[in-house]
Amino acid sequence: MDIAKVIVDVPASSIDQTFDYRIPEKYQAIIAPGMRVIVPFGPRKIMGFVVSIVSHSEFSKLKNIEQVLDMTPVLTEELLELGKWLANHTMSLSITALQAMLPQVLKSKYDKEIVKLTNEPLEEELEMLFAGRDVITFDEFEQSNISYYQLQKAIHAGDVLIDYIVKSKITKKYITMVQPVREAYLLEEAYVELPHQAKKQKEMLAFFIQHPEPVEMKKLLAILKTTRSTLKALEDKNLLKTYKEEIYRNPYDDESIQRTVALPLTDEQQDAIQPINEAILYDKHDVFLLHGVTGSGKTEVYLQAIQQVLELGKEAIVLVPEISLTPQMVNRFKGRFGSKVAVMHSALSAGEKFDEWRRIHQKEVSVVVGARSAVFAPFENLGIIIIDEEHETTYKQEDQPRYHARDVAIHRGENHHCPVILGSATPTLESYARATKDVYKLATLSKRTNNMPMPNVEIVDMRQELHAGNRSMFSRTLKEKMEDCIKKEQQIVLLLNRRGYSTFVMCRDCGHVKECPHCDIALTYHKNTNRLKCHYCSYEEMVPVECPECNSDLIRYFGTGTQRVEESLTELIPQARVLRMDVDTTRKKGSHERILREFSNHKADILLGTQMIAKGLDFGNVTLVGVLTADSMLHLPDFRSSEKTFQLLTQVSGRAGRHELTGEVIVQTYTPEHYSIQLASEYNFNDFYKKEMGMRKKFHYPPYYYLVLITVSHENKVKVVQTTQKIVQLISNKLNNTSMVLGPTPSPIPRIKDRYRYQCMIKYRNEPHLRQYLHKIVDLFSEETRKDELFISIDMQPYHLM
Ligand code: ADP
Numbered sequence: 100m101d102i103a104k105v106i107v108d109v110p111a112s113s114i115d116q117t118f119d120y121r122i123p124e125k126y127q128a129i130i131a132p133g134m135r136v137i138v139p140f141g142p143r144k145i146m147g148f149v150v151s152i153v154s155h156s157e158f159s160k161l162k163n164i165e166q167v168l169d170m171t172p173v174l175t176e177e178l179l180e181l182g183k184w185l186a187n188h189t190m191s192l193s194i195t196a197l198q199a200m201l202p203q204v205l206k207s208k209y210d211k212e213i214v215k216l217t218n219e220p221l222e223e224e225l226e227m228l229f230a231g232r233d234v235i236t237f238d239e240f241e242q243s244n245i246s247y248y249q250l251q252k253a254i255h256a257g258d259v260l261i262d263y264i265v266k267s268k269i270t271k272k273y274i275t276m277v278q279p280v281r282e283a284y285l286l287e288e289a290y291v292e293l294p295h296q297a298k299k300q301k302e303m304l305a306f307f308i309q310h311p312e313p314v315e316m317k318k319l320l321a322i323l324k325t326t327r328s329t330l331k332a333l334e335d336k337n338l339l340k341t342y343k344e345e346i347y348r349n350p351y352d353d354e355s356i357q358r359t360v361a362l363p364l365t366d367e368q369q370d371a372i373q374p375i376n377e378a379i380l381y382d383k384h385d386v387f388l389l390h391g392v393t394g395s396g397k398t399e400v401y402l403q404a405i406q407q408v409l410e411l412g413k414e415a416i417v418l419v420p421e422i423s424l425t426p427q428m429v430n431r432f433k434g435r436f437g438s439k440v441a442v443m444h445s446a447l448s449a450g451e452k453f454d455e456w457r458r459i460h461q462k463e464v465s466v467v468v469g470a471r472s473a474v475f476a477p478f479e480n481l482g483i484i485i486i487d488e489e490h491e492t493t494y495k496q497e498d499q500p501r502y503h504a505r506d507v508a509i510h511r512g513e514n515h516h517c518p519v520i521l522g523s524a525t526p527t528l529e530s531y532a533r534a535t536k537d538v539y540k541l542a543t544l545s546k547r548t549n550n551m552p553m554p555n556v557e558i559v560d561m562r563q564e565l566h567a568g569n570r571s572m573f574s575r576t577l578k579e580k581m582e583d584c585i586k587k588e589q590q591i592v593l594l595l596n597r598r599g600y601s602t603f604v605m606c607r608d609c610g611h612v613k614e615c616p617h618c619d620i621a622l623t624y625h626k627n628t629n630r631l632k633c634h635y636c637s638y639e640e641m642v643p644v645e646c647p648e649c650n651s652d653l654i655r656y657f658g659t660g661t662q663r664v665e666e667s668l669t670e671l672i673p674q675a676r677v678l679r680m681d682v683d684t685t686r687k688k689g690s691h692e693r694i695l696r697e698f699s700n701h702k703a704d705i706l707l708g709t710q711m712i713a714k715g716l717d718f719g720n721v722t723l724v725g726v727l728t729a730d731s732m733l734h735l736p737d738f739r740s741s742e743k744t745f746q747l748l749t750q751v752s753g754r755a756g757r758h759e760l761t762g763e764v765i766v767q768t769y770t771p772e773h774y775s776i777q778l779a780s781e782y783n784f785n786d787f788y789k790k791e792m793g794m795r796k797k798f799h800y801p802p803y804y805y806l807v808l809i810t811v812s813h814e815n816k817v818k819v820v821q822t823t824q825k826i827v828q829l830i831s832n833k834l835n836n837t838s839m840v841l842g843p844t845p846s847p848i849p850r851i852k853d854r855y856r857y858q859c860m861i862k863y864r865n866e867p868h869l870r871q872y873l874h875k876i877v878d879l880f881s882e883e884t885r886k887d888e889l890f891i892s893i894d895m896q897p898y899h900l901m
Pocket residue numbers: 362363364365368391392393394395396397398399400548549
């Protein structure tokens with residue numbers, strides 16, 4: 100057993116296989132699958148993952164592994180298998196799939212240190228190497244003659260720890276703890292024997308007779324108003340001992356979180372949780388779709404299911420969309436499970452993320468709450484995986500590996516024989532269709548726990564407003580209701596159903612729209628810098644004073660960015676205090692939370708924002724929700740636009756009247772008759788589902804058909820068209836006659852960063868060999884992709900059709 104099969108860090112399809120390396124003597128006792136190594140590869144030395152260890156190789160001249168990077172595997176056997184599945188499932192490279200499961204820190208440059216955690220002496224050689232120090236560099240260890248096996252043993256015993264130093268930033272902190280080393284009655288004996296004058300020492304002993312648990316040295320000395328010398332005296336008498344404990348950067352202040360206990364469940368919740376608990380208890384993998392209106396107590400169901408998982412000594416993963424991962428949300432889990440909870444959030448620094456990952460890796464926590472990538476948490480004994488707001492498109496990763504967290508969760512659920520819960524007020528058609536066919540088990544929560552009705556929704560036809568001479572973006576009804584609401588000292592949430600980048604510059608004389616010279620997309624106007632920016636490349640320029648086409652000076656800003664809405668809002672209702680939340684105001688770390696906190700403290704009357712305000716917020720004083728343009732999303736070139744509109748309107752309506760006060764919702768639209776707007780206003784998911792399923796069937800879209808989107812890009816337009824054409828021909832020949840291949844067509848954004856983009860779409864119901872065909876076709880172009888920067892991207896089950 101001295102040969103390692105290694106997947107090397109070379110992102111090329113021609114290299115996408117394992118390579119055999121010989122394991123040098125010194126590493127033989129410690130190496131294991133899931134560890135990272137440095138290996139020679141051609142003229143270079145590169146990183147790789149050991150995926151298995153074998154005794155024979157069919158190759159004769161093997162090179163040696165140069166270095167082993169980890170003393171304990173960073174990927175479990177299960178995650179190695181998952182990586183293989185992921186690569187195949189998403190048509191990405193194995194190395195890309197494996198890398199996706201690890202925190203960023205492990206992919207960057209770092210130095211390693213060995214930290215001594217115990218005050219007891221280590222084994223002789225190691226102790227000599229430390230020579231009284233707490234920390235030594237890993238290099239020092241490597242230059243010594245001490246075996247890796249000895250080091251690994253000390254790590255497993257918890258006596259030392261390998262630390263990663265990223266770009267000279269200290270990634271870890273330690274505190275000194277104090278603990279009695281004798282039993283209480285022996286401490287009491289010592290107490291009696293101590294002379295009178297040793298007052299401070301007596302006080303300290305008395306403290307530990309009452310509180311035998313370890314305590315932080317700094318706190319202890321502060322409580323007893325004494326110094327290190329008192330402690331030293333008792334240490335020398337062998338009554339107390341000190342040791343170092345790692346503390347994690349904790350972005351959430353755990354101690355201030357109010358602890359909660361399980362609530363008695365409502366009948367509906369009880370019916371929903373019962374089969375879930377059964378699956379947990381009997382190690383049964385099932386997927387449950389928990390369809391519950393907003394405020395129906397889905398989260399309480401999650402919490403109690405997790406409780407049961409923890410009681411069985413197992414672990415839980417909870418996925419929450421990035422923007423719903425607010426302190427409010429996190430505190431619900433920390434409030435119930437305290438320090439057993441790790442949080443994986445993209446707003447954490449790389450070091451903080453690494454800490455959280457390590458707490459999971461070292462089995463110090465048993466619950467992780469996080470965004471998409473938390474689905475890869477290296478737990479080994481999973482008891483449940485929960486995906487809240489399962490309809491959110493952010494669960495699909497848009498770069499390689501293009502995975503959907505739902506698919507990964509279900510695959511891991513199968514591996515661990517544990518249930519997967521998908522929760523939503525507006526499930527995706529895909530999931531709901533599976534539930535109606537009993538592929539998933541459906542549980543429904545139809546009532547809010549406080550028995551408050553869902554807020555009444557009024558649809559306002561903006562065309563009528565225009566006819567009545569109102570040219571503003573606020574209808575008369577909305578204006579009146581807002582003023583009324585402010586008068587009553589209640590609060591308002593206003594949703595602008597668009598991203599910030601909808602403000603473009605147009606010439607009023609000739610209609611010329613300023614576009615990015617590198618991408619075929621309008622430039623966005625940024626008021627604070629008075630510049631035009633491209634959101635796809637970093638191009639920017641000053642706003643022109645006259646039209647480059649016709650020299651007219653009638654340049655105007657179009658579209659309704661949040662900035663502009665804010666301006667007109669304060670013009671319309673000068674007394675209103677407005678908080679704006681969009682990509683621009685939340686770019687800085689912590690600003691998202693700050694805005695929410697201010698709103699929650701009633702520092703503003705109106706919270707104005709994009710999509711990001713629609714989710715998960717729970718403010719008791721919000722009684723009015725306004726949607727400015729409900730239909731703007733309906734016109735996007737995306738077959739899911741009706742579904743997304745329905746979801747968004749339902750979500751945002753759920754923000755009103757969540758507690759004692761009743762709420763109401765005003766939806767402004769130019770297409771009031773559209774079924775997704777009508778049915779959302781009635782909270783009628785079932786009819787929406789039926790209607791939309793009819794559309795999907797008619798136009799051959801999911802869930803009736805599966806999709807593959809192939810996008811080709813290159814600087815030369817002719818080459819792009821020809822390549823796409825060729826792909827269409829090749830794949831058409833392979834597929835059966837119920838499948839369809841559409842294209843080539845220009846992508847919705849036909850050029851980005853000077854590269855032309857064409858696409859084709861495959862629609863199919865059953866093509867068991869599709870991935871093989873696609874692999875073969877991509878291989879045909881591998882020469883050009885490598886040498887000529889031809890780029891072919893394959894997105895299995897795409898969510899963004901851009
Ligand atoms: P959802 O996740 O479905 O939107 P939540 O779990 O946030 O709903 O529940 C809404 C509110 O109802 C919360 O304030 C929660 O504490 C409360 N709640 C949930 N379950 C119960 C219950 N069984 N009894 C009383 N209150 C409950």
